Structures are given as C-alpha cells and as structure tokens.
Amino acid sequence: MKKYHRIFFGLLLLGFAASFGMSIYFFLKTLHTNVVLANEKDIKEPVYHFILIPEEMDNPYWRSLKKGAADAGRHAGAAIEYIGPVQTNTDEQIKIIEKAIASKVDGIITQGIDKPAFKDAIHRAKRAGIPVITIDTDAPDSERSTYIGSDNYLAGYLAGQTLIKGTNGHAVVGIITGNYNPNEKLRVKGFQDAVSKQSGIKIAGVKSSNISRIQAAEKTYEMFQKHPDITAFYGTSALDGLGIAAVAEKFGKAKDLYIISFDALPETLNLLGKGVIDATVKQKPYAMGHKSVQTMVQLLHHHDPPKILYTETTVIKKADIMSEKGGRGND
Numbered sequence: 001m002k003k004y005h006r007i008f009f010g011l012l013l014l015g016f017a018a019s020f021g022m023s024i025y026f027f028l029k030t031l032h033t034n035v036v037l038a039n040e041k042d043i044k045e046p047v048y049h050f051i052l053i054p055e056e057m058d059n060p061y062w063r064s065l066k067k068g069a070a071d072a073g074r075h076a077g078a079a080i081e082y083i084g085p086v087q088t089n090t091d092e093q094i095k096i097i098e099k100a101i102a103s104k105v106d107g108i109i110t111q112g113i114d115k116p117a118f119k120d121a122i123h124r125a126k127r128a129g130i131p132v133i134t135i136d137t138d139a140p141d142s143e144r145s146t147y148i149g150s151d152n153y154l155a156g157y158l159a160g161q162t163l164i165k166g167t168n169g170h171a172v173v174g175i176i177t178g179n180y181n182p183n184e185k186l187r188v189k190g191f192q193d194a195v196s197k198q199s200g201i202k203i204a205g206v207k208s209s210n211i212s213r214i215q216a217a218e219k220t221y222e223m224f225q226k227h228p229d230i231t232a233f234y235g236t237s238a239l240d241g242l243g244i245a246a247v248a249e250k251f252g253k254a255k256d257l258y259i260i261s262f263d264a265l266p267e268t269l270n271l272l273g274k275g276v277i278d279a280t281v282k283q284k285p286y287a288m289g290h291k292s293v294q295t296m297v298q299l300l301h302h303h304d305p306p307k308i309l310y311t312e313t314t315v316i317k318k319a320d321i322m323s324e325k326g327g328r329g330n331d
Contacts (some may be wrong), residue, residue: 047077047239050296051095051100052289054084055136056211060265061285065135068289069109073219076297081105088179088211090115097121101128107296108132110287112139114146114182119143131299135288137183138308145299148292148309150187150283155313158258159187159234160194162279162315163201167258170200171232174223176244178211178237187236187262204230211238217245224251231257238263245276264316270320284311 003237036104052069066082073080090113100108101124108125108175112118122142125132131145137145140190163171175191177184188206195201204227209216216239223230224247233248235241241261248254254276261268261280288311295305 032330046073046079048106048297048300049079049081050107050109050293051081051083051096051101051105051272052292053096053100053108054082055088055093055111057082057084057086058213059238061263061283064197065285065289068286068291069293070289072290072293074096076293078106078293078297080293094118094121097125099126101130101137104128109135109292109296111135112137112142112144112182114139131296133292133296135292136285137181139182146295146305146307146309148312149183149288149311151310152183153190155262155283156187156190156236157193157194158190158313158315159262159279160191163191163232163234163246163258163260164195164198165197166260166278167201167232169198171258172202172204172227172230173232173234174204174227174230175206176216176219176223176233176235176240177206178240179208183312184236191195191234191236209235209237209243211237211239213239213243213246216240217246220244220245220247233257233259235259235261238265238268241268241277241280245271249276255327259313269321272316272321275318279315279317282316284313287311 040077053064056062069080083096093113094117097108097110098121108130118139119142122132122144126143134147136145136149175188177188206225207219207223209219220243233244235244241259244259248257259277261277264280264282268277268280272280291309
C-alpha cells in the first residue's frame with residue numbers, strides 16, 4: 001500500500017514540476033514578446049501628426065488625394081488623420097480645423113474655403129504655430145503657408161479650348177458645376193473666357209450639383225427641359241460628368257451631345273472609352289496629397305516653399321486612354 005502511495009505522490013510531484021516549468025516558460029516567453037512589441041512600437045512611432053480635411057470623406061477624388069498623403073506620410077514618419085464631412089459642409093470643415101488647433105496637431109492640410117470664419121481659423125492656427133496648407137482650392141487672402149493643387153482657371157480654359165475643337169466652334173452649352181466654391185468659379189470663368197470669342201458658341205446656363213451625381217443628373221434634365229437646343233455639356237467636378245452622361249444615355253442623346261467632364265475616375269474613363277464622354281480634364285489628386293505632406297515637413301524644418309505649387313492638369317480623350325489601358329500611376 002505504501003508503495004502505491006509513493007508512486008502516486010511521485011507522479012503528483014512530477015506533474016506539479018512540469019506544470020510549474022511550463023508556467024515559467026510561457027511567462028518568460030510572454031515577457032520577451034511584450035518587450036519585442038514595445039520596441040517595434042517605439043520604432044514605428046510617428047514623428048509628426050498631420051490632419052487632412054477633405055471636402056467630402058468618401059469622394060473618389062479625395063480618396064486618391066488621401067492615398068498620396070498616406071504614402072508620403074509613411075516615408076516622412078507622419079501620421080495622417082483623415083477627417084471631414086460626409087457631404088459638402090464648409091461649416092463642419094471649419095469646426096474640424098478648430099478642433100485640430102485645440103489638439104495641437106503639427107500641421108493642417110485642408111481645402112480652402114471662401115469664408116471669414118475660415119480666415120479666422122487659419123489666423124488662430126498660425127498664432128498657435130501650426131502651419132496650414134490649402135489643397136485643391138486656394139484661399140490666397142488667408143494666412144495659409146502655401147497652396148498645392150491645380151491652376152483651376154487654366155483647367156477651365158483648357159476645357160473651353162477642347163470643346164471649341166470638338167464642336168468645330170458651334171455649340172449650345174450647359175454648365176453643371178459642383179458648387180460655387182472658388183475653385184469651381186475659376187473653372188467656369190476659365191471656360192467662359194476660352195469660348196467668349198467664338199460667335200458660334202452660346203452658354204445656355206450654369207447650374208450647381210452640390211457635388212452630387214444625382215443632383216448633377218437632375219440639373220442636366222432641367223436644363224434639357226428649359227433649353228432643348230443644348231448640344232454640349234461641361235461638368236466642373238468629378239461627379240458632374242457622370243450625372244450628365246447618365247441623362248444622355250437614358251434619353252438616347254449620348255451620340256448627339258458633346259460632353260467634357262472633370263477628373264479621371266474609373267467610371268469616367270469607362271464612359272470616355274465608350275464614347276459617351278468626349279473628353280475630361282485630368283487633375284493629379286494623388287500628387288497633391290503626396291506633395292502636401294512633403295511640403296509640410298519642409299515647413300516644420302523652417303524651409304519656405306513657394307506660396308503656390310501647381311500640379312499638372314491635362315485634357316484626355318478616348319485615343320489617350322487606349323495607351324493607358326490597365327492603369328498607370330496613381331491618378
């Protein structure tokens with residue numbers, strides 16, 4: 001009997017020792033893992049915290065711009081916080097700027113807004129030592145450090161020249177503009193100036209889509225109803241061309257209308273390939289985002305960049321996308 005007791009207690013002691021040993025092993029392993037993770041976290045800790053405030057969070061154009069900023073941020077050691085309104089709302093954008101100042105971010109990258117409250121917010125940012133870069137839309141009367149984006153007047157002028165050639169100088173044109181922000185106004189003004197000396201071109205009217213594909217389609221339909229002689233449309237924002245094209249296809253007018261759009265979204269390029277859209281003004285949102293982060297780092301190192309840094313703007317047609325089929329670059 002005693003023999004069995006000894007065997008039993010021996011096995012019990014052996015099991016306890018094994019269990020204790022495994023506990024020590026996993027404890028040390030966990031401790032080692034925590035140290036490694038902590039070291040990795042220290043290595044990846046961002047040097048800067050920038051906030052990027054888009055016009056609309058889920059707009060494809062702004063998502064491309066965000067990607068450019070994020071890619072540059074990884075190389076520069078900058079964390080990019082992307083936050084803005086779901087739909088165009090300048091008051092909300094300004095509130096986000098105010099919160100960013102209170103949070104003491106290292107830099108603010110935002111669309112310029114033509115409002116006194118925006119200028120006041122930028123003034124407060126400067127007093128707090130936070131540089132501000134405007135992208136896509138400038139606010140030259142504010143205390144922003146620099147503007148990075150398209151020359152919007154030139155972009156509109158190029159669109160006008162393209163329409164003149166595409167219609168042989170004879171068209172009744174409807175203009176659908178995203179909104180009446182400064183950048184959109186410049187695109188309309190550039191277009192109007194380009195076609196102003198063409199006696200065969202008449203502008204039927206200008207309607208705002210409020211940066212909405214649905215509203216762009218609605219305004220296009222309204223203009224058709226009011227001006228049935230319209231033979232061409234010009235859309236000044238990324239979603240305007242898609243709304244115009246939808247109406248043209250629905251009512252069987254795609255072959256009769258000359259449509260010039262803005263930006264090179266995949267859907268836009270698809271419609272360009274099908275011949276529904278005749279041309280589109282291609283901006284470089286990825287380059288805008290990438291350059292804005294690089295420039296912000298320069299500002300924090302007390303380098304003074306130019307007050308205006310224009311990114312490339314071109315017009316592309318169906319023939320141009322054939323050589324680019326499959327996609328090239330980030331824009």
